[in-house]
Amino acid sequence: MQLDVSRHVNANPDTVWSVLTDIPNAPRTLSGVLSVEILTAVPYEPGLRWRETRKMFGMKATEEMMVTVAEPPHTTTIVAENGGTEYTTVFTVTPDAEGGSTLRMTFAAETAHAPAAARVATALFGGIAKNASRKAIEQDLADIAAEAERRAG
Structure with missing residues (x-):
């Protein structure tokens, strides 16, 4: 599964x-x-690690995250692994023509090392998970934009 979502933010890249x-x-x-x-x-x-607990699909889920790339203020890559599924999130921040920034998030989930049952479940329910993930990503980007715009004044 791969998702690519972006949005305009009324704040400069450093603030975002x-x-x-x-x-x-x-x-x-x-x-x-x-x-x-x-x-x-x-x-x-790179090397920063943290545990993040989210509410996903109506349940709490905790993942250990790690920064693998950080090139301020333009791009960062964060990875996580759970049950043989590897998650990679890439954020890019670029100045845009409107005087603000474009915030883009690319999310990928790779199940190559997951148990067979997990791969079958992903194949069967992948569309539902993809739609729910897209909504969560859009909300994250909206939340980041709101805070950046608040800080930009």
Whole structure:
């Protein structure tokens, strides 16, 4: 599964980046995040790890996340793995012609190492999961945009 979603933000890339990478405050910024536990005492850079608990599909789900790429204020890649499924999220922030930024999120889930039952479930219910994931991504981007615009004043 792969999703690619973007939106305009009325804030410059530096401001969007500061919201996007403010992991300790994610529960205040992102309506879908219930809690964050920082696992490494480093700034936002490759190697930063945290546990993020979200409400997904009506249930709590906790994933361990890790930054693998951080090129401020333009791109970051975050990875997670659960039950043999690898998740990769790439955020890009670019200045746009409207004087703000375009915030883009590309999300991919790869089940190559997942047990056979998980791969079958993904094939059967993938469309439902993809639609729910798209809605969650759109909400995350809206939440990031709202906080960046608030900070931009």
